[in-house]
Amino acid sequence: MHHRIVESALICLLAVQICSAQEFKVWDRTVQVHGFASQGFVYTDRNNWLTMNSSQVSGAMTDMGLNMSSQLTDKFRVGAQIYDRNLGELGQWHPSLDWAVADYRFNNWLGIRAGKGKTTLGLYNDSQDLDSLHVFALLPQSVYPTDLRDTMIAHAGGDVYGNVPLRHHLGEVSYTAYAGHRSDSIYSGYPYLVTNSQVYFRSMGGLQYGGDLRWNTPVTGLMIGASRMNEEITGRGTFVNPLNPSAGLVPYEISSTSYWTNGYYGEYIAHGLRIDAEYRRHFSRQPYVAGTEVEIDTRAWYVSGAYRIRKHIEVGSYYSHYTVTNVVGGPLGSLFPSQTETDLPQNHVYDKVAAARIDLNRYTYVKLEGHFINGYGVGTYPDGFYPQQNPQGFRTNTNALVIKTGFHF
């Protein structure tokens, strides 16, 4: 615990030292270097959360990134970022290429990006792991579950994007359309969850394509939008067949037959005030066992508000609402009880949050955040609470305190 505090302090000191060195020239082209790091500490009074041993206070919440970018011509830009994190049992300090893109902007209404790019979905999908951008130490977990960060965050492929002003003073529209390959880390929440059922994935991912449309309305500061994502996901690995455990680990492959996400959102920014609201539905259908199929339907929404009360102090609050249902179909589907009652704590997570952020200077900050959580949503899909860290079972309510500090340059 203490070594993490010292580590954080050293990182902050290092950050201040390197803040002034963020540009250099290569062949007369300016290369910008930027980075960030954050360190969190979490205490929960009941259930352990986010694969951390949080009921004993956990500091296993660290991430960092470093990027380099350059504008090669008026229209052409290249860049790449590496990212690494450790969150409880997730991430485990395996660095990944977060994004690496070549971006060509033909004009205001048409640009293309190729490479591995962050996926535009809702307000914050592409920036959900960039702690320095947000008031909250944890974004609403119903829509942006940090334990599932890498499931939707990026794709290797291409984007088409642009801004189109509307006539008659109707504001303007920004659009993004994308297609590519999603590649999950095997150190992510879902592969970790299913190890509890003796399923061990070696790879998971597949085709991801969709679009986002957002309208900057004529009302100053008001933006609304909608997103859609389709995916075709396959996981490969080994498992112990529960019907024949004596065979040991045998090859295992699972492919979704339907996998999509819809999102609707709005944002209002004015005079230091920011209000966000977002709704997201995620649906998947995939083979289960013995010829059955399971349909997992998650519905999530949140409303958040944040206000800068002083130049360096911002406060915020949100309510996050998450429900999950499982329905097993097929010839033997009736053998598996459906979970459709979202009032039950195992089928929902409701989270009330109050937070404050203090910017110590332009590059460093501290956040303090309280969570009052009802439900634990444990099912066939992770929701922040894992049986591995809660072998004694779950309690209905969990209160959490999160303290986070970080820097960026």
Add this chain to the structure above:
Amino acid sequence: MGRKGKSMKPPIRLLMSAGLILFATLNVFAGDVKVIANSTVKADTISARDLKNVFLLQRKTLDDGSAVVPVLAKSGATHESFLRMYLDRGSEEIHTYYQGLVFTGKGLMPKELNSDADVVEYVAKTKGAIGYVSGSTKIEGVKILTVVSEKRSQERVLLTRVEPDYPETLQRLGIVGTVRLRLTISRKGEVESVAVVGGNPILAEAAGKAVKQWVYSPSPTQTSLEVTIPFDIHR
């Protein structure tokens, strides 16, 4: 050195684009912020919406095809005024916004400079650069862009603009200032009447004489709008 009256006809393409927006107020308001641009920027005016989009890195070119690059100050009252006036954000918020682009691979951090003099120097030598400085900053080698804000109730495009004469006595004495005028525009586009809203009376008289020669695009109704005209000996 007085600015002699002359007729200026903006390019047709610019007018077509400008027709999409509604003119109400010209150039700098509270805080006396000047928006300046490199000489390669063809336009003399920029809509408030375009200016916002340029600084939010959502727009790389203006309607006339000029490539543009925003330049910011690192801090200061002019910086805060500009951000509040045109971007509806504070300095912390805009910094966070740029970080979002930088860390998601969707943009670069714009150039930030320490002083108005640095901004003027950088804009003067950098193709397509657009920046802002305080109203009292000495301007050399750059052009001042007139910022046009949108109002939903009016739609008039300035077709002919006549620059006011700078009274020699005031110019010699180094007296600068900004004049605010309220114009009544006929349906045909002629300036029917001019009322002084604020500013030095002698400068206001000179400005009034000039704007009476301005011609706007026709409109179904008579229109009233406010314009702000800066007088600057450095220009």
